[in-house]
Amino acid sequence: MTRYLGTSVKRVEDPRFLRGLGKYVANLTLPNMAYAAVKRSPLAHAKIRGIDTTRAKALDGVIAVFTGEDLLEGTGGFKCGSLPCGFQVPNLNMPPHNPLAVDKVRHVGDGIAVVVAESPYIAEDALDLIEVDLDPLPAVVDARGAMADGAPLVHDSAEQNLAFHWPLGDEEAVNEALSKSDHVVELEFINQRLIANAMEPRAAAAEWDPATESLTVWTTSQNPHTIRLLLGAFTLGIPEHKIRVISPDVGGGFGSKIFHYPEEVIVPFAARAVGRPVKWVATRSESYVTDAQGRDHVTKAKLGVNNDGTMTALHVTTWANMGAYLSTFGPLIPTALYITLFSGVYKTPVIFGEAYGTFTHTVPVDAYRGAGRPEASYLVETMVDLAARKLGMDPVELRRKNLIPTDAFPYQTPVALMYDSGNYQALFEKIEELSGYESLRKEQEAARAEGRLVGVGFASCIEASGPAPSAVAVGLGAAIGLFESGAIRVHPTGKVTVLTGSHSHGQGHETTFAQIVADQFGIDIADVDIVHGDTGRVQYGIGTYGSRSAAIGGSALVKSAEKIREKLKQIAAHQLEASVEDMVYDQDEGTISVAGSPDMVKTFAELAFASVLANNLPEGMEPGLEESSFYDPANFTFPASAHVAKVEIDPKTGEVDLQSYAAVDDVGNVINPMIVEGQILGGIVQGVGQALWENGIYDEDGQLLSGSMLSYAMPRADGFPSIALDRIETPSPHNPLGVKGAGEMGTIAATAAVSSAVLDALAPLGVRHLNMPLTAEKIHQAIAAAGNGGGE
Amino acid sequence: MEVSLTVNGRAVTSDVEPRTLLVHFIREHLRLTGTHVGCETGYCGACTVHVDGKAVKSCTMFAVQADGADILTIEGVANDDVLHPVQEGFWERHGLQCGFCTPGMIMSSIALLEANRTPTETEIRHGIEGNLCRCTGYHNIVRSVQYAAAVMRGEEPPPPDWET
Numbered sequence: 040m041t042r043y044l045g046t047s048v049k050r051v052e053d054p055r056f057l058r059g060l061g062k063y064v065a066n067l068t069l070p071n072m073a074y075a076a077v078k079r080s081p082l083a084h085a086k087i088r089g090i091d092t093t094r095a096k097a098l099d100g101v102i103a104v105f106t107g108e109d110l111l112e113g114t115g116g117f118k119c120g121s122l123p124c125g126f127q128v129p130n131l132n133m134p135p136h137n138p139l140a141v142d143k144v145r146h147v148g149d150g151i152a153v154v155v156a157e158s159p160y161i162a163e164d165a166l167d168l169i170e171v172d173l174d175p176l177p178a179v180v181d182a183r184g185a186m187a188d189g190a191p192l193v194h195d196s197a198e199q200n201l202a203f204h205w206p207l208g209d210e211e212a213v214n215e216a217l218s219k220s221d222h223v224v225e226l227e228f229i230n231q232r233l234i235a236n237a238m239e240p241r242a243a244a245a246e247w248d249p250a251t252e253s254l255t256v257w258t259t260s261q262n263p264h265t266i267r268l269l270l271g272a273f274t275l276g277i278p279e280h281k282i283r284v285i286s287p288d289v290g291g292g293f294g295s296k297i298f299h300y301p302e303e304v305i306v307p308f309a310a311r312a313v314g315r316p317v318k319w320v321a322t323r324s325e326s327y328v329t330d331a332q333g334r335d336h337v338t339k340a341k342l343g344v345n346n347d348g349t350m351t352a353l354h355v356t357t358w359a360n361m362g363a364y365l366s367t368f369g370p371l372i373p374t375a376l377y378i379t380l381f382s383g384v385y386k387t388p389v390i391f392g393e394a395y396g397t398f399t400h401t402v403p404v405d406a407y408r409g410a411g412r413p414e415a416s417y418l419v420e421t422m423v424d425l426a427a428r429k430l431g432m433d434p435v436e437l438r439r440k441n442l443i444p445t446d447a448f449p450y451q452t453p454v455a456l457m458y459d460s461g462n463y464q465a466l467f468e469k470i471e472e473l474s475g476y477e478s479l480r481k482e483q484e485a486a487r488a489e490g491r492l493v494g495v496g497f498a499s500c501i502e503a504s505g506p507a508p509s510a511v512a513v514g515l516g517a518a519i520g521l522f523e524s525g526a527i528r529v530h531p532t533g534k535v536t537v538l539t540g541s542h543s544h545g546q547g548h549e550t551t552f553a554q555i556v557a558d559q560f561g562i563d564i565a566d567v568d569i570v571h572g573d574t575g576r577v578q579y580g581i582g583t584y585g586s587r588s589a590a591i592g593g594s595a596l597v598k599s600a601e602k603i604r605e606k607l608k609q610i611a612a613h614q615l616e617a618s619v620e621d622m623v624y625d626q627d628e629g630t631i632s633v634a635g636s637p638d639m640v641k642t643f644a645e646l647a648f649a650s651v652l653a654n655n656l657p658e659g660m661e662p663g664l665e666e667s668s669f670y671d672p673a674n675f676t677f678p679a680s681a682h683v684a685k686v687e688i689d690p691k692t693g694e695v696d697l698q699s700y701a702a703v704d705d706v707g708n709v710i711n712p713m714i715v716e717g718q719i720l721g722g723i724v725q726g727v728g729q730a731l732w733e734n735g736i737y738d739e740d741g742q743l744l745s746g747s748m749l750s751y752a753m754p755r756a757d758g759f760p761s762i763a764l765d766r767i768e769t770p771s772p773h774n775p776l777g778v779k780g781a782g783e784m785g786t787i788a789a790t791a792a793v794s795s796a797v798l799d800a801l802a803p804l805g806v807r808h809l810n811m812p813l814t815a816e817k818i819h820q821a822i823a824a825a826g827n828g829g830g831e
Numbered sequence: 832m833e834v835s836l837t838v839n840g841r842a843v844t845s846d847v848e849p850r851t852l853l854v855h856f857i858r859e860h861l862r863l864t865g866t867h868v869g870c871e872t873g874y875c876g877a878c879t880v881h882v883d884g885k886a887v888k889s890c891t892m893f894a895v896q897a898d899g900a901d902i903l904t905i906e907g908v909a910n911d912d913v914l915h916p917v918q919e920g921f922w923e924r925h926g927l928q929c930g931f932c933t934p935g936m937i938m939s940s941i942a943l944l945e946a947n948r949t950p951t952e953t954e955i956r957h958g959i960e961g962n963l964c965r966c967t968g969y970h971n972i973v974r975s976v977q978y979a980a981a982v983m984r985g986e987e988p989p990p991p992d993w994e995t
Contacts, residue, residue: 047993049922056930057918059865059905063931066864103965158966159855160848238869238877239931290867291965323870372935545929545966712993717925717971724968748874748963756969757956764992 042627043554043564047713051564056286062287064242064257069316071307072244073102075309076162076319077302078152078169079328083180083741084191085173087142090152091378095168100161103313104169106152107139110308115767119304122364122491123273125265125518126371128203131591133193134398136364138274138308145193145363146400147743148328150301153785155309155317158506161783162793177399178741183337183361192397193363200398202361205374207454208391216352217387220343224425229810230414231333232735233613233728234751239290240326241300243317254311255575258303260286261296261542262582263300265696267574268519269299269367275307278677283575289544293331293725294406296544297584298367304330306499327746332735333407335360336414342422348432348440351442353381355392355418362403370396375515376411376585382452383419384463384499384679385441390453396565400741406584409502409786410724416500420791421798421808423498428802432498434795435476439467442499456503458677462769466681466703470499473765474683474701482685487803492688494800498791500682503675504586504780517648521713523581523587526667528602531651535560537691538667540580541592542572546782547714548588554710555593555776556764559600560643561629572666578667586780589710590676590771597775598668606648606664607631610649615655676771676779682723682792688800693757693819695731695797701763702788707771707779715781716764720786723762727755729786730793734812834898834994838863839907847894853887854878856894857904865905865934867965880904886942886962888935905934908941916982917941917975924991926975927964934960936984942974948984950976 055061088350092104110119121135139150148528152169157164177191184190185200193200217223226505244257254277260266263284271279303320308601310317321329337358341350378392423441427434430806442463443450450458471477481497486493509520524540534652537556541548553567570576583592608622615622621634632640641649646664654661682702686695702723709715732752745751770777790811796811798806804825809817835844838861841928845860857866857880866889869877873891879888883900884975909914917940927933936959943950943958950958955976964972974992981988 047991050925052930053922053927054914056933057914057921057937058909059934061930063864063867066858068862160850161867218894236965237931238875238929238963239867288930291929293965320868323872323875472984524962547928549929561888713925713991716968716993717928720968720970721928721966724970725965735850747872748870749872753963753965754968755960755963756972757953757960759956761952762968762970829861 041108043201043558043708046563048550048554050547050550051553052547063239063290064244064287065320067244067257067318069246071629072316073155073157073313074159074162074319074500075317076154076159076166077150077305078166078171080140080147080149080151082144082173082175083147083178084176085144086175086176087140087144088172091170092152094164095154096271097491098161098165098168100157101165101266102155102157103292103309104152104154105309105312105414106706107137107141110139111137111141116310117276119308120274120276121297122301122368123155123269125367127518128370128516131203131370132197132201133365134196138304145825146402147502147741148402149363150305153305153309156642180399180401180737180739180741182335182397182399183358185399192687193400197398202365202396202398203370203396204393207378209389210391212389213352213354213391215355217335217341217343221345222429223341223343224422224429224810225341225542226422227339228808230334230336230338230417231811233333233407234327234735235293235295235330235333236289236753237293237295240323241296241302241330243306245310245363246316249313254307255283255285256307257285257287258305259296260291261289261292261543261584263574264540264571265582266299266303270303274304286542286572290602291531292544293408294333294584296408298331298767300403312441323748324746327488328402328743331366331403331405333404335404336412340418340422342426343425344430346430346436348430350385350387350426350441350535353387353390355381357394359394359396360399360404361396362399364399366403366405369403371514372406377415379410379456380415380455380501380503381419381454383416384443384501386443392454393447400518401737408722409783410631412502412783413726413787413790416498416787417794420498420500420795424795424798432450438499438806454668457674458581459674459771459773460769461677461679461705462767463679465740465767466499466705469765469767470681470683470701470703471701473763476683477778479685492800494686494689494796496684496792496794496796496799498682498795499787500680500791501789502586504678504782505590505672505676506585506587507675508673509671520671521581522669522671523591523595524578524601524669525592526578527596527665528597529603529647529664531648533562533566537567537569537596538577539569539571539592539596540577540582541588546583546588546718549711551589551714552593552596555596556600556624559597559604562643563689571646586782589776589778590774590780591670591672593776593778594774595668595670597664598670602663602666604609607646609657609660610646614655615639615651621798664732673773676707678704678706678779678781678782678784680788682788684796686796686800688797690822692738693815693822695813695818697727697760697793698756699760703765703766703767704784705769706781706784708768709766710778718781719764719785720762724754724759726786726789727793729790730811730813732812732814745791832895834895836897836900836902838902839904843947847891849893849895852890853892853894853897854889857889858957861927863904863906867931867934869932874963876939877932877935879938879962881942900953905937908937917944917979919982920975920979923973924971924978926967928973934962936964936972940979944976944980944983948980950980
């Protein structure tokens with residue numbers, strides 16, 4: 040019996056946010072603090088002929104100005120290194136990425152110089168006084184175009200702008216299967232670039248202590264230990280044990296705050312050079328041209344299907360835009376997190392996928408919520424819809440025909456992954472009921488008879504969450520294992536401090552992890568405090584991304600709790616003069632008693648105190664009550680989902696009205712239903728954003744045309760109906776909590792579901808495909824073209 | 832320039848550069864950092880405060896324009912230990928995740944409910960469309976405002992979605 044697991048405990052972190060007491064990096068003030076601002080390139084590609092900082096340095100209130108050369112030469116007392124790539128696929132071309140540009144700028148927003156001043160306003164003023172002589176060069180922005188003959192090179196060392204080529208699967212077998220299929224549906228399409236837009240802009244602050252020769256860095260990171268490792272081993276050259284990285288409250292990440300960014304190097308450099316704490320906070324305009332962006336694929340796909348609806352083979356070639364430099368995990372996203380997901384929830388027997396990662400004169404591309412998996416689900420679901428249309432079959436019927444059967448788990452896909460568990464038939468039954476799928480189709484039929492453009496979209500998706508078993512991760516190219524740590528420190532009074540390597544930036548770990556630990560011991564949740572985001576307090580950890588925290592970080596805590604419970608049993612047995620085997624831990628009451636003798640009992644708090652009184656412990660036992668664990672998962676976890684969207688399109692304007700949305704997700708066991716539903720709801724709306732509105736657009740010169748919240752259309756409150764949610768729970772068999780990832784599933788399914796609905800609505804007009812975002816303008820043009828006998 | 836105003840019931844007089852934005856005055860001069868800066872261009876609403884009872888994006892106003900005004904920030908919303916019904920609603924109905932948009936969202940929601948105690952879901956969605964949230968998908972923010980509206984009317988709030 041448990042008291043907190045599975046219940047919607049109100050979040051313990053909320054009161055500080057509700058009162059405006061969140062501790063975000065931008066709120067930090069240190070004595071004698073100075074402020075940094077970064078001069079950035081207005082051009083996508085140019086040679087730096089000269090930088091004149093004389094006038095900026097002369098401005099009253101300016102303390103110092105540094106350029107890329109200063110960082111390389113060690114003007115501030117030490118030299119900065121190139122920002123490394125943490126995921127090295129075979130034959131990766133990895134050109135240097137200096138924290139501030141030297142010789143050349145390679146994207147709009149590339150840093151050129153940093154000003155340190157007495158106030159943020161003065162630092163901004165000084166930026167205008169830095170004179171940069173740039174010699175413009177031609178740019179390339181398109182992932183596939185970057186490989187064309189004569190395309191401008193982003194790095195001289197990367198021929199054809201190629202960073203890597205990553206194939207997976209048996210291409211010969213796929214081609215043979217396609218040649219024998221009754222039909223092959225083909226499509227070339229774009230998965231457009233997205234911009235994460237966490238509401239909190241990135242920020243960094245640093246303080247150098249000359250007395251201890253140690254550095255403290257505050258940064259808006261999802262993984263402060265990773266940042267400390269990279270600072271110590273690569274970019275700052277300060278020994279890792281002399282660096283403390285703190286990521287306090289972080290205002291959303293969605294992947295964009297995983298990576299090691301130039302400002303995390305520049306700001307510490309400046310702080311040490313000027314001998315004062317320095318803080319930098321990005322403006323939103325800077326966020327648009329410096330935060331790593333997402334998606335941006337050009338893809339050609341072929342799906343084989345037989346007359347009875349059986350899918351026979353899938354062949355995919357993708358050109359994935361890496362931007363101007365390799366971001367920390369850039370090469371991971373369109374490879375091991377994308378191609379390995381091409382099986383989806385289906386038993387497609389043979390699959391081949393390959394990705395070309397290319398450099399362009401754009402902001403680096405890396406993980407954005409879902410990271411490879413939404414691209415995969417959009418690809419697979421779009422192709423499945425096309426196959427259904429080709430055969431004149433209901434798209435749900437075709438999907439059902441190809442589902443991996445429930446008795447097939449663990450299921451080995453043709454693209455490397457072994458799915459741990461699932462029940463896709465149950466998922467389908469529940470979504471058809473929740474969405475009223477049959478009646479939606481009847482409504483659609485009636486609407487179509489009236490000439491209205493009503494569409495019903497369906498998406499059934501898989502996610503590989505919780506990266507990853509370290510041996511698998513490192514085998515694929517990761518520069519470090521992807522376990523997680525969790526330590527539990529029981530204080531003499533029975534209060535508990537938990538130190539986790541996971542990092543919460545909206546996910547609610549301070550609540551869910553406290554639920555886990557409180558239940559492990561049978562204590563009040565108010566007696567458990569979760570500490571995260573500080574390398575000075577928390578043992579080495581990996582951090583939060585890829586929907587990994589509950590499955591890996593949570594499991595590490597269970598392991599530590601088990602060790603503590605064992606020690607408590609031994610102490611209790613010793614003091615009650617009974618054998619350890621006879622001790623019973625009552626996790627409802629937080630007591631340990633002798634089996635059959637409930638009067639012979641010790642409470643958790645009594646035993647905690649006994650462990651530090653230490654005068655009556657079993658022979659040889661160390662005093663104290665503190666344990667830590669490093670949990671390396673045996674596999675990914677494989678959440679699945681089925682989502683249904685209904686839209687109606689205004690034929691006069693092309694505007695999409697999202698009228699209903701229903702989602703059934705299977706994320707395994709649920710620790711806190713309220714929080715899990717919150718994650719899924721937020722994910723859905725982000726996914727709808729990609730389907731309908733969001734687009735990171737560069738012109739041919741490499742200027743970001745959607746570089747503000749005015750021109751980059753994020754979802755607002757008024758574009759949505761109420762969303763209906765339900766779930767099934769198929770526990771993961773390989774972690775002690777039975778949980779699967781919940782943070783990205785919504786996004787992975789929603790983009791595909793809404794795109795499917797819009798294309799379904801337009802199908803009677805002969806529109807076969809439209810690339811996202813499915814804006815009113817684009818749809819209006821498609822309707823007009825169809826009216827002229829066109830279509831796409 | 833000298834500026835005198837009331838912030839959360841406290842009289843404040845300060846010497847500021849004329850170009851100082853109200854949000855920077857609140858955050859940097861008064862050290863009330865609950866009012867956040869999300870875009871500096873008036874789109875995101877993270878910096879929303881009340882100026883003379885009206886919800887205003889404080890990055891769109893200079894501090895000197897607020898001379899003589901009565902300002903309420905997120906720090907002044909709760910009555911000591913007792914949360915405002917809107918704060919309570921956001922807690923009860925999971926209206927926040929990372930918390931960054933939350934202060935602005937609460938200030939806009941309070942203004943909305945001060946003007947209309949019985950808003951429909953559509954009215955709520957339109958009422959907060961000037962505040963961006965990237966975490967919640969707005970669904971639970973709408974539920975939070977509905978909760979608060981019920982409490983402010985003296986009624987029992989509807990049960991949470993995750994229990995139905």
